[in-house]
Amino acid sequence: MMGKRNVDRRLALVTGATAGIGEAVARRFAAEDWDLVLTGRRSERLIALSQELAERFPQVSVLALTFDVCDEEATFAALEGLSEDWQSVDVLVNNAGLSQSLEPVHRQDPADWDRMIDTNIKGLLRVSRVVAPWMRRRGRGHIINLGSIAGKEVYANGAVYCATKHAVEAITRSMRMELNPDRIKVGLIAPGLVETEFSIVRFKGDRERAAAVYHGLEPLVADDIADAVWYMASRPAHVHVADMLILPTAQASMGQITRRP
Numbered sequence: 001m002m003g004k005r006n007v008d009r010r011l012a013l014v015t016g017a018t019a020g021i022g023e024a025v026a027r028r029f030a031a032e033d034w035d036l037v038l039t040g041r042r043s044e045r046l047i048a049l050s051q052e053l054a055e056r057f058p059q060v061s062v063l064a065l066t067f068d069v070c071d072e073e074a075t076f077a078a079l080e081g082l083s084e085d086w087q088s089v090d091v092l093v094n095n096a097g098l099s100q101s102l103e104p105v106h107r108q109d110p111a112d113w114d115r116m117i118d119t120n121i122k123g124l125l126r127v128s129r130v131v132a133p134w135m136r137r138r139g140r141g142h143i144i145n146l147g148s149i150a151g152k153e154v155y156a157n158g159a160v161y162c163a164t165k166h167a168v169e170a171i172t173r174s175m176r177m178e179l180n181p182d183r184i185k186v187g188l189i190a191p192g193l194v195e196t197e198f199s200i201v202r203f204k205g206d207r208e209r210a211a212a213v214y215h216g217l218e219p220l221v222a223d224d225i226a227d228a229v230w231y232m233a234s235r236p237a238h239v240h241v242a243d244m245l246i247l248p249t250a251q252a253s254m255g256q257i258t259r260r261p
């Protein structure tokens with residue numbers, strides 16, 4: 001139900017809030033007394049999270065919107081259907097994203113390329129295409145994109161995921177220029193290894209293989225990235241933190257990870 005909200009309150013829209021980093025960002029912003037639009041495909045999770053946050057923070061208004069960012073029509077319809085009080089988004093966190101399989105290009109299923117490109121690049125573009133004009137109308141706003149260390153480096157068997165995150169970085173930098181005259185900030189947060197459902201999704205439900213990714217090291221947790229998103233979003237109006245690379249201490253680069261037995 002789209003209840004009326006007080007437009008004097010701050011509002012964040014977080015894509016991919018049903019798990020991992022997006023869910024942690026939602027929890028953090030609610031605790032900081034922000035209203036929220038939360039999106040994702042798994043509506044039961046979205047509803048459960050919205051209800052939990054509404055109970056814990058009765059002054060916070062939360063709206064759950066279920067849609068697939070790969071579905072252009074559904075994405076535009078869901079967002080454009082928001083009433084004006086829910087369009088006054090102060091911060092958009094473009095977080096929905098995924099990796100699919102770990103294979104060389106010559107073996108990878110093209111359907112995996114499509115899912116990564118359509119979600120990580122075009123999904124982010126679709127949501128931004130709708131929300132940026134709302135921000136332009138108000139002459140303020142902040143878009144925070146979830147890139148990755150894979151957008152700054154590459155690794156074998158991750159060509160397409162790396163390409164999508166390089167694209168996120170390029171789009172972020174271009175949009176920063178496009179929206180600068182409107183006083184809209186566009187920032188990038190590029191994490192290294194964060195233990196979420198990310199690897200379970202990448203390995204299509206193989207939890208053992210997913211757990212091995214973090215074996216022998218202390219990875220980042222979703223709250224570490226939510227902290228960074230909050231830091232970026234809560235700077236004074238004249239301060240624009242444009243780019244943050246955040247790694248677990250055990251990780252020096254994409255390929256150098258110090259594991260303990």
Ligand SMILES: NC(=O)c1ccc[n+]([C@@H]2O[C@H](COP(=O)([O-])OP(=O)(O)OC[C@H]3O[C@@H](n4cnc5c(N)ncnc54)[C@H](OP(=O)(O)O)[C@@H]3O)[C@@H](O)[C@H]2O)c1
Nearest residue numbers: 016018019020021040041042069096097148194196197198
């Ligand atoms: N974990 C890491 O090590 C890591 C490192 C660097 C960057 N990142 C980036 O951080 C972001 C969040 O990842 P995470 O680690 O939190 O993974 P996660 O736990 O798997 O969460 C991913 C979120 O994205 C949503 N999502 C995926 N495809 C979607 C679609 N087509 N439409 C709408 N929502 C969709 C999922 O919701 P539904 O399934 O309910 O739709 C889920 O809420 C991603 O962009 C990822 O590339 C992660």
